[in-house]
Amino acid sequence: MQTTVLIVDDEPDIRELIRLYLANEGYRVLEAADGREALELTRKHEIDLMILDVMMSGMDGMETCAKIRERQWMPIIMLTARTGDLDKIQGLAVGADDYVTKPFNPLELVARVKSQLRRYKRYANAFTLQTNLLSIGGVTLHPEMRQVWVRGQPVHLTPREFDILALLFRHPGVVFRSEEIYERVWGEPMLTSNNTIMVHIRKIREKIEDDPKNPAIVLTVWGVGYKAAADSHPVRHD
Incomplete structure (x- = not known):
């Protein structure tokens, strides 16, 4: 089954850039322009990993991440233009797995996506053996x-x-x-x-x-x- 990645960012150019690189690696890519749209997509589709922008109008990335964690445990990589440690700590506290600062190297982001998916797959396999x-x-x-x-x-x-x-x-x-x-x-x-x-x-x-x-x-x-x-x-x- 094709791995599905959801990109959540209110900047269409950023979504398109990430989509091109992920699609080139064979991933199925879904896009959302805000947190509410992202939540709706997670209800309709099986999402394997989410790339989530922090600073969005309406429901921001922090609130979106917290709501996702109420029901689902796919890997979440947060994107932000902020560089302060406090913001990173807050993102990790609400359930993010990794943090990438804008501007970013798309190849590095793809590498982080692969790393998170491998880690979650190992965890899921180990969990399944015990509680399947x-x-x-x-x-x-x-x-x-x-x-x-x-x-x-x-x-x-x-x-x-x-x-x-x-x-x-x-x-x-x-x-x-x-x-x-x-x-x-x-x-x-x-x-x-x-x-x-x-x-x-x-x-x-x-x-x-x-x-x-x-x-x-x-x-x-x-x-x-x-x-x-x-x-x-x-x-x-x-």
Whole structure:
């Protein structure tokens, strides 16, 4: 799967410069002109790394980084025209992984991108070996093996059903709108209102819930969307 990098900067020329260098290295590149647009893109796409400008109008880079860290842990490289140590310390404190000062050498930035992705991949692989199972209320899911068990018994889910359940299990207690689930799982916007997600949720419940009409694992938040029960926990895999 192609690695996706999100560039967040209110200067189009800066975004274009970075995009050209990253695209030349084979990365898929998304762009945002401000923090709010960046947050929206992280909800719609799987982002592997973010390059985030500090000084932007509206929601600046510091606030954007802090909000990203409430839900996601992709590497974040912050860009800034400031050179003071206090600004760097503040950026690292809110969750940034690296700091690059403008003006910058694009080749150095690409090298830092590669370094951060390697580090996160090593961390993710080590973490996956220890905690690669997710369990809620007797339902256990293995994301990499794409298998599901209900109280130890294997259950067959279709690919779409599995992807929906995996999304909810990875974010226990987080409510996802139907449109957001569709965009993440199908990888495209849901252009019209339909009951596709509702039908898939019903089929998932029929396969994993003790009482599908009174679910305890995949919950409906009326008027908003769906969530997994918040008692999810990783199961050690030795």
